[in-house]
Amino acid sequence: MAFPERANAHELIKGLWITFKSMFEKPVTIQYPEVKRPVKARFRGRHVLNRYENGLEKCIGCALCAAACPANAIFVEASENTDDERYAPGERYASTYEINLLRCIYCGFCEDSCPTEAITLEDNYELSFDSRFGAIYTKERLLVPVPENGKPTPQAVQPGIFTRSVPVMADPVD
Numbered sequence: 001m002a003f004p005e006r007a008n009a010h011e012l013i014k015g016l017w018i019t020f021k022s023m024f025e026k027p028v029t030i031q032y033p034e035v036k037r038p039v040k041a042r043f044r045g046r047h048v049l050n051r052y053e054n055g056l057e058k059c060i061g062c063a064l065c066a067a068a069c070p071a072n073a074i075f076v077e078a079s080e081n082t083d084d085e086r087y088a089p090g091e092r093y094a095s096t097y098e099i100n101l102l103r104c105i106y107c108g109f110c111e112d113s114c115p116t117e118a119i120t121l122e123d124n125y126e127l128s129f130d131s132r133f134g135a136i137y138t139k140e141r142l143l144v145p146v147p148e149n150g151k152p153t154p155q156a157v158q159p160g161i162f163t164r165s166v167p168v169m170a171d172p173v174d
Contacts, residue, residue, distance in 0.1 A: 044106045044121040047099055049142040055150025057087050057143065058118035061094040065110035065119055073103035074110060085154035097139040101127060 030037055039045070050058045061078025077096035087093035110119050119142075129135040146152050 039123045039125065043123055043125070044108050044111075046101075046122055046124040046127060047104075047110070047119055047137065047142055048122050048144050049097065049139065050118055050120060051144055051147065051150065052089070053147050053150060055146045055152055056089055056155065057093060057153060058116045059094040059097060060088050060090040060116055060118070061092040062115065064113045064115065068109040068113035069104075070107060070109065071103045071105050073100045073105075074098070075100075083157050083159045086157045087153045087155075094139065097142065099137045099142065100135060101129070101137060102132065102135045 052058060059076075061076060063076040063078065066072075066074040066076045075096065075098045076094050078092040079095035081087060081091055081093055106121065108121055111121055
């Protein structure tokens with residue numbers, strides 16, 4: 001017959017030994033606000049709308065991302081480009097682009113369905129909102145800054161630079 005006191009004492013000593021041993025191991029925690037953990041290559045974080053090198057927006061307002069979104073988190077409204085106000089190289093641009101990040105499931109279908117690679121999911125994982133309205137990212141919040149050699153949109157271009165079938169990426173006129 002085994003003594004229950006000895007079994008309990010053995011388990012207590014075993015647990016204390018594990019605790020004592022872990023005091024000399026390197027800690028696995030990181031100091032989060034100061035040190036940010038690197039993400040993997042396939043990580044899907046916050047969405048961004050990309051631009052071309054000349055500053056024009058890549059989004060042409062086709063709304064394929066909204067159609068591919070299983071959570072119905074994306075709303076796109078397209079408008080016509082003119083030579084006086086050019087936002088994108090095509091005939092249309094996204095005048096309204098909104099993503100409700102409370103509904104988004106970060107599946108990446110919007111990124112896969114975009115024909116111009118306008119929307120991408122980047123590595124920013126710091127997403128906190130203080131209201132429901134703050135969780136709706138508008139086009140202004142999603143657009144990346146204008147590149148160093150680019151010009152902000154809307155741009156005025158010479159008539160005929162952008163054809164109907166294939167956009168010619170020429171320098172816009174001031």
